[in-house]
Amino acid sequence: MLLPDTALPDLPIRTLLPQIRESLTGSGAAVLVAPPGTGKTTLVPLALAGTHGRVVVAEPRRLAARAAARRMASLLGEAVGQQVGFSVRGERRVSRRTRVEVVTTGVLVRRLQRDPELAGTTVVVLDECHERHLDTDLALAFLVEVRAALRPDLQLLATSATADAERLAEVLGGAPVVSAESRLFPVDVHWAPPATPISPPLGLRVDPRLLDHVAATTRRALADGDGDVLVFLPGAREIDTVAGRLGGVDADVIPLHGRQPGSIQDAALRPGPRRRVVLATAVAESSLTVPGVRAVVDAGLSRVPRMDHARGLGALVTVPVSRASATQRAGRAGREAPGRVYRCWSQAQHDRLPAQPEPEIAAADLTGFALDLALWGHPDGSGLALPDAPPAGAMQTAVGTLHDLGAVDESGRITARGRALADAGLHPRLARALHDGAPLVGPRRAAEIVALLDDDRATTDDLVAAWRQARSGGDPTWRSEVRRLTAALDRTPSDDISAPEVADTAAALEPDITGTAESPTTIPATAATGGNSVPASSSDAASGTRPDGSGGGSGSGAGGSGGGGSRRREEAAAGWVPDDLAAGLVVGLAYPERVARVREAGGRSYLMAGGTAGDLGPGSALGGVTWLAVASADRTAGARTARIRAGAPLDEATAREAAATLLTETAEIAWVDGDVVARTVQRLGAITLVERRIAQPDPALVRDALADGLRREGLGLLTWSRTAVELRERLAFAHAALGDPWPDVSDEALLGQAAEWLERSSARRRADLAKLDVTAALRRLLPWSVAGRLDEVAPERLPVPSGSRVRVDYSDVEAPVLAVKVQEAFGWKDAPKLADGRIPVLLHLLSPAGRPVAVTRDLASFWQQGYPQVRAELRGRYPRHPWPEDPTTAQPTKRVNPRSR
Known part of the structure; x- marks a missing residue:
């Protein structure tokens, strides 16, 4: 010891x-x-x-x-x-x-x-x-x-x-x-909920009314007793807000959070010459003592990482603290003397808080975690003494991301590239952006951008503006991290970090672009021809326009459908690569699925390559930029789109480079927006870049597309003549009565075989479907073994005693109907049968006016019991029609009696 x-x-x-x-x-x-x-x-x-x-x-x-x-x-x-x-x-x-x-x-x-x-x-x-x-x-x-x-x-x-x-x-x-038993001094608990309703936190947003209340409660804590006051808030933004609302208090207001340089953090942990109000995040919850504290004001909120695996969006969100965390926070007031804690919520709300904080493994992005497991030799974590197993879905997503980065092989084992990415001490995505971005924009600038992304300290959604602000400021933490990352690049063998074959953007650049880029207006680079460092002029970097023409960067052009590598070589030879594109490229390398294109020219809504829609905030400096590399975005519960928190502008060529693994070109012959479309489509993930019409599409693929259209929109796209409808009904009856090999002609069955019965057609588009001979198509469904028996099994018409041939109604496959006038059925002993004598027809016996007077399958019973009543009711109304007393022996007729003179 x-x-x-x-x-x-x-x-x-x-x-x-x-x-x-x-x-x-x-x-x-x-x-x-x-x-x-x-x-x-x-x-x-x-x-x-x-x-x-x-x-x-x-x-x-x-x-x-x-x-x-x-x-x-x-x-x-x-x-x-x-x-x-x-x-x-x-x-x-x-x-x-x-x-x-x-x-x-x-x-x-x-x-x-x-x-x-x-x-x-x-x-x-x-x-x-x-x-x-x-x-x-x-x-x-x-x-x-x-x-x-x-x-x-x-x-x-x-x-x-x-x-x-x-x-x-x-x-x-x-x-x-x-x-060990605590020797804390007693801490009096004051429940101090706001007097007015407060909206719950949503994403990163905290209701300003709660921050007003926290500031007011802090003033109360200062007035109630002596000593320093420690205020717990969820993040740096809220600390700045509450600090601004404590102007004029008789105490030093000191922020304490993880984004500060170490020297400033350390100073906050030393007693001051007078009373202090220390505004802190969860960093002050445990492991250290803030001396002099006699009162704690707890906003009751904490900021934790959450991962939206479906959309690939990871972000910090604000959540209520657990009861265990609230107890620890309160204990800060009783370390040196009796103290007080002011909880900005009610005791009833406190009882509903979770007992313990949720383990980070349950909801966070597990990509870095999975890389550590692979590097350790346990790719899935099995066999390790983890307190909780990682969620299977989150791990599958994480391993998939690592495979896309080239960090693990098909079996999940670490690769040489994965070892190099892990050695950077960064999230694997940022490590990839650092290593693959350095040859494209220069090691120093790649390190600067990655350090900015890793710290997430930007106060604006315009990442390039935040980068320039960091360069011109004196933040030693950021500069120290830039030096560390630059040194990590120097000690990493280049053959250990080769990108996957599909991501060959670095190979498009023969020279390395190096330099310090200490200011936003002087960007040294290595010329492609001589290897000497040739600084670009300040006007090149500062006076150009953004890739979309909106100003704020280089006028490098909007970019076409290709040629990114060639253009980048030319820019390297000229001695400069603009900050806008450098930042956008590095961000895109880290988050290729977040490369985004504006939906409408000049708008604030974007579609990301991963398929997620995102919107810029009102008044964003990035508004109107055609292409963005989104560094940070989150989607709150119930929101239709994500909120873009930070991004950098791109042009199309740079977007193609950054998200090269998502670039595809496919021939599509498909049913799109209600018709057959035959085209060649080039896409960057979910973003359509180029479409070209195919003049002579493959007929088989066209038939498949038409069949798909029928499945989506239904058989109403065809023209159903009366003959076709009746034929379909007869076939349906035969299938219902006798089964196979009689074909099933239900909607589901016809749609399932649509490609087959469209095979002989020349249809190429929606309008052609209406011209199809549906009757002929239905007859082609009949196997040869039964094709000649349809008129026996389900005849279109049946003879009746009067000599007429009456059409059978098969619309109800279980009960085909034969509608015949009573006079034409005289002498008929039994109803006829269909389907090889298995199914008797349902007789609708009609009055002379064609109205049903009886529905029956049992004629004998009708003649004995029903007919006398019908005769009594109708013979006076229809005197010219015969109404014999014994219909079973009477002559059937479809004629009327002659008029008497």
Whole structure:
């Protein structure tokens, strides 16, 4: 240990340090449950550190990692980087003397991938496991396998601030659980819901009335007591809004969120000369102490990643906090003295909140997660001790994306390109954009754009404007990330990152376009002919127009249907590639399915290559741009289209390059918009680029298209003469009565065979269908074995006793009807039968006026019982027609009696 237990601060965890050491020594793994403020993050690593090997502490956030390292170093009376150091993305402060190293979980996962044995490390502490970030779940699963297969001596301590530790202990193989009691001071809870109704959060949008209420509640918290006030808000935008509404308060208003440079974050964690209001996101929820806080104001919202797998849109969304998170937030007020928490919701709403936050694996984009699994050697995650299995659909989508990027092969195994993408420490899409974009726009500019995309700090939807703002500003975090990414490109062998064969846009550029591009108006590049750096003139980069002619970039032309590679070579030879196209190309390489074209000239609505529609916000600087590479978009529940949050303009040629894997050209002979269309179509995903009419289409494909049209719109497209209708009804009766081989002529059956009975026709379009001889087509359906028997089975007409031949109505296949006048049926003993004598017809016996007076299949019964009543009612009305007393012996006739004189 670096300090004796008695020399450590008197925090609740101190008395448990011997038990923790004993648990780790005995089983090699343990779970520590300790609420915030007990000292688990800072005292435990110091107590576990020895003279041999290093203790690695993994935190979910960079801010927490730096703060923990600084606090432990101060306990030793040293500067960070000596016995206690830290490593986060873009910053590392360690030395040969370092015994405790605090890292982010993402850094730990990368380190495990490079060195699974963790040589020189004796203990790993996974802090804040309850937050259930993807990197934390991965690190836990990888470490369990490392202990089982490579390093049984490696000790693993998983810590959690909540009491839900049984699952963790199970994942660790039944590890012992050590629990610490909180020594927090009492915190009074004030329920402070808004007085007026507040709209629930929608996507990234938070009702401004809630932010007004949070600001008012913060003023109340300042007035109710002393000490600093910590305010929890979902994101940087809300922090800026509430800060603006706290003007004039007698306190320093200090923002604290993950987008800030490390120095500013660290300053927020130090006491100030006077009272402070610290406006923070969830970064202040755990792992660190904000000193001086006596009151917490909680807006009750958190921002979490969500993935719309159906549309390929991943975004942050705003959700209510869980009860566990609300408890942790409230605990910030009771670390140093009694405190107060003001919850901006009611107690009834609190009782309906989820108990725990949702694990990130349940709803987030799993592409990076799947790449880590493939790199580890478990492409589907099976066999790993993951706390929760990834959703099957989300994993399938993620692996499909990796395959499209060339990062995994058909079996899901990592490729050389996948290893190179993983080494960038980025989301695989951004890593692809960095590696494939560098040869096209220059390493420096590719790194700058990717750093901007990765941080998602743009305050405008115009990504090029945000890029120029970042260049001209002094954000050290962004610049540090640009340097890191540029260095990653320098150390990556080019033969390890070759793009898939279908994405050959880099091969279209023979020279590398390099340079620093430090300003938006000077863009150095490498000339194609000599290899010397030749800076472009400032007017070239700044005074041109956008690809759509709207201004703001280079006048590189609207782009045609091809020639992108040739044009790009010419621009490289001229020494410049405009910022607009550079940004759009890199964004498009990251998100090819989000390359989008405006739906109507000058409009704000776009169709993305992936098939999703998206709209720019009102007043967007990108309005009217013909082509966009969409960097960020989200679709709220119930919305018909997505909202485009950030994008960069393109021309068509650059769009084709960026989304080359989605470029297809197909011959289409199909039923489209109510008629047969024969055309060659070139598409970029769902976006139609070029259509050309096919003059002589394949007749078989035309018949298939006509059949498809009939299936879609129905048999009403044909002309159904009376003869055709009656023939169809006779065939339907024969099939119903006798079955096969009599053909089924129902709508479903005819539509299913449409291509066959259209085979002999010359129809090529919708209008030709109305000219088809439907009767002949129906007769062709009859097999030769029964074709000659139709008049026997289902005769068109039947003879009656009067000598007439009366048409049979087959419209009801179960009961064919023969309508005949009573006088013409005299002497008929039985109704005739059809279908080889199986089905008697249904007789409709008519009056002289043609109205049915009886419906029967039993003539004998009618003559005996029904006829006398009919005779009595009608003979006076129709005296010229015979009405004999015995119809069974009377002469049938269709004539009337002569008039009497």
